[in-house]
Amino acid sequence: MAWVFVEEAEGQPAVVGLELLAKARALGETHVIYFGAGSEEAFATLGDHGASAVHHLAPAQGQLGIAAAAAAVESLVSTHGIDLLLFGQTYTSRDVAGRLSARLDRPVLANAIEFNIADSQVSVVNEIFGGTKLVETVFEAPAPHLVLVRPKSFAAEAIGGAAPSVSEVSMPDIGHPGSASITGSHAEKTEGPQLGDAAVIVSGGRGLGSAEHFGLIEQVAAPLKAATGATRAIVDAGWVPYSKQVGQTGKTVKPDIYLAAGVSGAMQHLVGMKDSKIIIAINKDEEAPIFSVADLGIVGDVHTVLPKLIEALNNR
Amino acid sequence: MKIAVCVKQIPDPASPYELDSETLTLVRPNEQVLDDTDRYGVEVGLQLADQHEGTVTLVSMGPAGNLNGIRQALAMGAHGAVIVDDEALHGSDALTTAKVLAAAIKRDEFDVVIAGTESTDGYSGVVPQQVAELLSVPALTYAKRVAIVDGSVQIDRQTAGGYDTVEAPLPVLVTVTSGVVEPRYPTFKGIMEAKKKPIDQLTAAELGVSPGPGQRIVSVTTAPERASGEIVVDEGEAYLRIVEVLEQAKVI
Ligand SMILES: Cc1cc2nc3c(=O)[nH]c(=O)nc-3n(C[C@H](O)[C@H](O)[C@H](O)COP(=O)(O)OP(=O)(O)OC[C@H]3O[C@@H](n4cnc5c(N)ncnc54)[C@H](O)[C@@H]3O)c2cc1C
Ligand SMILES: Nc1ncnc2c1ncn2[C@@H]1O[C@H](COP(=O)(O)O)[C@@H](O)[C@H]1O
Numbered sequence: 045m046a047w048v049f050v051e052e053a054e055g056q057p058a059v060v061g062l063e064l065l066a067k068a069r070a071l072g073e074t075h076v077i078y079f080g081a082g083s084e085e086a087f088a089t090l091g092d093h094g095a096s097a098v099h100h101l102a103p104a105q106g107q108l109g110i111a112a113a114a115a116a117v118e119s120l121v122s123t124h125g126i127d128l129l130l131f132g133q134t135y136t137s138r139d140v141a142g143r144l145s146a147r148l149d150r151p152v153l154a155n156a157i158e159f160n161i162a163d164s165q166v167s168v169v170n171e172i173f174g175g176t177k178l179v180e181t182v183f184e185a186p187a188p189h190l191v192l193v194r195p196k197s198f199a200a201e202a203i204g205g206a207a208p209s210v211s212e213v214s215m216p217d218i219g220h221p222g223s224a225s226i227t228g229s230h231a232e233k234t235e236g237p238q239l240g241d242a243a244v245i246v247s248g249g250r251g252l253g254s255a256e257h258f259g260l261i262e263q264v265a266a267p268l269k270a271a272t273g274a275t276r277a278i279v280d281a282g283w284v285p286y287s288k289q290v291g292q293t294g295k296t297v298k299p300d301i302y303l304a305a306g307v308s309g310a311m312q313h314l315v316g317m318k319d320s321k322i323i324i325a326i327n328k329d330e331e332a333p334i335f336s337v338a339d340l341g342i343v344g345d346v347h348t349v350l351p352k353l354i355e356a357l358n359n360r
Numbered sequence: 361m362k363i364a365v366c367v368k369q370i371p372d373p374a375s376p377y378e379l380d381s382e383t384l385t386l387v388r389p390n391e392q393v394l395d396d397t398d399r400y401g402v403e404v405g406l407q408l409a410d411q412h413e414g415t416v417t418l419v420s421m422g423p424a425g426n427l428n429g430i431r432q433a434l435a436m437g438a439h440g441a442v443i444v445d446d447e448a449l450h451g452s453d454a455l456t457t458a459k460v461l462a463a464a465i466k467r468d469e470f471d472v473v474i475a476g477t478e479s480t481d482g483y484s485g486v487v488p489q490q491v492a493e494l495l496s497v498p499a500l501t502y503a504k505r506v507a508i509v510d511g512s513v514q515i516d517r518q519t520a521g522g523y524d525t526v527e528a529p530l531p532v533l534v535t536v537t538s539g540v541v542e543p544r545y546p547t548f549k550g551i552m553e554a555k556k557k558p559i560d561q562l563t564a565a566e567l568g569v570s571p572g573p574g575q576r577i578v579s580v581t582t583a584p585e586r587a588s589g590e591i592v593v594d595e596g597e598a599y600l601r602i603v604e605v606l607e608q609a610k611v612i
Contacts, residue, residue, distance in 0.1 A: 142489025151574035228525035344594025
C-alpha cells in the first residue's frame with residue numbers, strides 16, 4: 045500500500061498529487077498526507093481520485109511550515125508503518141521529502157518517471173542525458189521508501205470515489221529549524237491558455253534576441269489559442285516569468301503541437317517537452333540539438349520566419 | 361559572518377557525459393569544472409560577505425582531481441575550501457552526500473550555508489534540504505533575492521505562480537536560483553591568488569561519516585528514440601510548411 049504526499053496549490057490538491065493517486069490506488073488502499081489549508085472541497089477531490097483517508101497537515105498562519113511538516117510526517121511513518129511514500133517533484137514537496145529523508149535516515153529517490161514493485165522490492169526509473177537513457181534504481185535501505193516523481197508521469201483520473209475520512213495531524217513545535225515565516229506573497233498575472241492544458245504551445249528561447257521579441261511568440265500563439273512557454277535562459281534573464289519555464293526545473297508538457305523558436309534544445313529543456321505529439325523547431329543553427337527531436341525542423345532565422353508565419357495565420 | 365557555500369566539481373558539460381560500464385556512475389575526469397549552478401551561490405556568498413564583514417568557505421564532496429573547479433570558485437573571491445574526497449564515497453546517494461557536507465560544515469561555526477537548487481550532473485534537488493535538517497537550521501529555498509536584515513535572512517522564494525517573501529533568523533541554509541544575481545568573472549589577480557588559498561582535503565572517516573547502502577543502480581537502457589524528422593532550410597517559404605503541418609494536425 046502506498047501513501048501520497050499532496051500539497052495544496054491555489055486551494056486545491058496540486059495536479060501532480062492527483063496523478064500520483066492514479067498510480068497509487070492500483071496498489072491498494074491509498075492514504076494521502078495533505079499539506080495546506082485544506083477544505084471540504086479539496087478533500088472531496090482527493091476522495092474522487094481514490095484516497096480513502098486524508099491526514100491533514102495545516103501550516104500555522106504565516107509560517108512556511110516545511111520543517112514542521114517533515115517532523116509530522118515522520119510521526120505518521122512510525123505510527124502507521126508507511127512503506128512507500130510518494131511525492132510530486134515540486135518545490136515544497138522536495139523540501140519536505142529532503143528533510144524527512146534526513147530525519148528518517150533513509151534515501152529519497154528523485155526525478156522518478158515510473159516505479160515498480162516486485163517481490164516487495166521497489167525500483168524507480170528515471171531519465172538521464174536529456175531522456176535518451178533510462179536508469180533503474182532499487183532501494184537497498186529498508187522501508188520507508190521515499191520517491192519524488194516528476195509531474196506528468198501518470199495521468200490523473202477521477203473515479204468517483206467517496207469522501208475520504210479526514211484526520212487532523214498536529215504540527216509539532218520544532219524550534220529554530222521551524223522558524224521560517226512568510227511575510228509577503230506576490231502572484232504574477234496569468235492570462236490566456238495555460239501550459240498545463242493547452243493543446244498547442246509556442247516557446248521561445250535566447251535566439252529571439254531580446255525580451256521585446258517574445259512578442260513574436262505571443263503573436264504566433266494568439267491565433268492558435270496556444271500557451272506560451274520559455275527556456276530557463278530567458279526566464280533567468282527576466283524576459284518572462286518562471287511560470288512559463290518548460291523543462292527539468294520548470295513544467296513538463298505533452299501538447300499536440302510544440303513549436304520552439306530560438307531554442308537550442310539543451311538536455312534540461314528536452315526532458316520537459318520531448319513527449320509532445322508533434323514538435324516543430326526553428327533555429328538558425330542546423331546543428332542545434334532541438335532538431336534531434338523535431339518532426340519538422342526549420343533551419344532559419346526567427347526574425348524572418350516568425351513574422352511571415354504570423355501574417356499567414358492572421359490571414360486565415 | 362561565516363558563510364559556507366556548497367559547490368560541486370562536475371565533468372565539463374560541453375563534452376559528452378559517459379557512464380562507467382561497471383558501476384553505472386558518471387565518469388569523472390581529472391580535470392573538472394565548477395558547476396555553473398554553484399557560481400550563483402558563490403556570488404551571493406561573496407556579496408553577503410562584503411556587506412557583513414564575512415568570510416566565504418567552499419565545501420565540496422567528490423573526486424578532487426586537479427581541483428580546477430574549486431580554484432575557479434576561489435578565483436571569484438572565496439577565502440578557502442574544504443573538499444572531501446574518498447574512494448568509499450564514489451557514487452554515493454544524496455543523503456550520504458548531505459551527511460558529508462553537513463559534517464564538513466560543522467567543523468567550524470557558520471551563520472549562513474548557501475547551495476544551488478539542483479546540480480547539473482546529479483539534479484536530485486534534495487541535498488541542501490537534507491543538509492539543513494542535519495544542521496538543525498531552517499532552509500530558505502529557491503531564492504530569487506537574498507538579503508540579511510537585522511540578524512534574519514530574507515529571501516524571495518520562487519513559487520509556481522510568483523514568489524513569497526520568506527525569512528528566518530540566523531543560522532540558516534539558503535538555496536539560490538540561477539536568476540538571483542549575475543556571477544562575477546574571476547580577474548587575473550583573483551586567479552593568481554586562488555593558487556595560494558588554503559584547500560583542506562578530508563576523508564569520510566575523518567569526518568566520522570560511513571556511507572550507507574542506500575540505493576543501487578540495476579540497469580541503464582536506451583530510451584526509445586523519436587523517428588527523425590523533416591528538415592527544411594528556409595529560403596523564404598519555410599513558414600508555409602509549418603502552416604501545412606498545423607493544418608494536418610487540425611489545429612487551424
Ligand atoms: C540543473 C539545471 C536545470 C535546468 N533546467 C532547465 C529547464 O527547466 N528548462 C530549460 O529550458 N533549461 C533548463 N536549464 C538550462 C539549459 O541547460 C539551457 O541553458 C537552456 O535551456 C538554454 O536556453 P536557450 O535554448 O534559450 O538558449 P541557448 O542555448 O543560448 O540557445 C539559443 C538558440 O537560439 C539559436 N538562435 C540564435 N539566434 C537565432 C535566430 N536569429 N534565429 C533562430 N535561432 C537563433 C541558437 O542557434 C541557439 O541554438 C537547466 C540547466 C541546469 C544546469
Ligand atoms: N557533492 C557535492 N559537493 C558540494 N555540494 C553539493 C554536492 N552535491 C550537491 N551539492 C549542493 O547541493 C545543490 C543541489 O544539488 P543536488 O541535490 O545534487 O541537485 C548543489 O547546487 C550544491 O550546492
